[in-house]
Amino acid sequence: MRLQATPWRTDAVTEVASKVAEFKLKSVSGPTQVDLTLRPPGPLMVGRRSTHDLALVGDDHVSRDHAKIELRRLTHSGKTSSEASDWAINDMGSRHGTWVNGARLTPGRQCPLRVNDEIVIAPWTFRVVGPGGGTGMASSIRIKTIEDTDSMAGSISRVAPGAERTLAQKRLTLLLDCAGAIHGAHDENSLAEAVLDAAVLGAGFANAALLRALEEDGTIEVVAHRGEIMDGARGARLSRSLIREASKGNAVRLPAAMHHRDEAHSIMQLDIDDALCAPIMIGASVAGFLYMDNRNVGGSTRAAEDATEFAVGLARLAAMAMASLKRIDLERRHALLEAEQAAGAEAQRWILPPRIGSFTPFTYIGESKPGRNLGGDFFDVAPLGEGKVAVALGDVSGKGVAASVLMTATQGHLHALLREQHDPARAVSTLNRFVHPRRPEGRFVTLWLGVFDAENETLSYVDAGHGYAFLMRSNGEVERLDAEGGTPIGLAPDVEYTGAVTPFRAGDRALVVSDGLIEQPMRTTGQRRGAAFGAEGVLACFSSAEQPDIVGALFDAIRRYAQSERLEDDATAVQVQW
Structure with missing residues (x-):
């Protein structure tokens, strides 16, 4: 027997999309430019398949089903902060991995995303951009670099790797003294300030900035700066070609001697006599740049002879400190997420009724299993007297603490209503007016x-x-109890729900399940997501179970199907038998 599952969907997608702040995934580097808006409800699939929401085709480093980005949770007000998003990324067992801020994700473990996070799915690098293009850093400034690529062709010299080995002993002492201040920084802003203090003191440049590339059109973020980087009403004036060359992974220098050459015309317009840019590398990814120059000085200020070597060493120290800060931040996010899930799961367990119960002549068995992320499934059983018993199973949209709190409020209010209103249509209509x-x-x-x-x-x-x-x-004989009674609860304030009535006699059995059981995928050996357990799998267990505990048999079957004790989503089932 094949029954098509037709749960309500469409209006909820519109409702969620209208309430969730818009975040984007923008490419910093890669074979093709990407500007992906994260639209609820998700998940947004990432991989080589042309049908994915983010199709990264043409490179075998990207797996067919590489990662997914999914809506995680909202705050109680439904609004987000300037940095936190409602989204999380999950590696789907890719061969070459998904990296967030230099750390490789554990497959199957959700990682909450924040504004300005850097995601690497080689050979692409992406950055999370907040509503309005925000970076989430209150003190940073977004500017456009000066397009000088044509005029600078052949003028920029690349510094060979290992140049820092020739660092003079006096500069080495200064670098080590600065290392303590850099590694004592508690966030990226204070790290940037410490790096620039060391750069100005040790390299002999009058102007310095710590930069982060944002977009492929040359827009960059000035995290912190010293001197005349910000040039009054004209804003920051920086060489795009110098930064672009440094983005390839090596420090680059525009020596003072070249400013007499014709091709230096655009730099001369900026009154820049000498410039240096060193990339800050976390793994194989450029996390930022240390930029220094001398301008408007007429040769009165000259960089130290070993300024390049000093800048390379300083950039390496900054990279190590930045990687440590990012790793600590990810660990904090994971710990917060796990604490939320543990607290929510414990609260859910104590408000559910006993697994097995009897209200003559009816008996019930109900069970709710948490998934990988805290969700909002619940079931309830309420004796009404006069040979009546009410059974409810609900599923709150989304994940996280917000879903858990709404589940608790919904279940508690419904339980109280049923003691006064034995008509399910009236009870649900009243519940909707409470929840909305x-x-x-x-x-x-x-x-x-x-x-x-x-x-x-x-x-x-x-x-x-x-x-x-x-x-x-x-x-x-099996039939479906799916007479439409109305839209999901909470979307509109004045919905009047309608009920249906069917005979239920001695020997009959009813089974209600949540979508976590229906949508649980089969475990596969490759990266492709397996087929869902489906309504057919539920019905097969329902029809063939000879034991009285259909719920137990169903969860045994779903665990065998998934080849895991931990299901993808929270799953709930309740049976009632006369």
């Missing part, structure tokens, strides 16, 4: 609620956008 003004923006709840009535031998139920409830008659 209190939910975090962009959230909603799908719900199936049924009232089993022994005296009248009926099941009255409402399906509010859920779609996964089944009934097996005593003769083995």
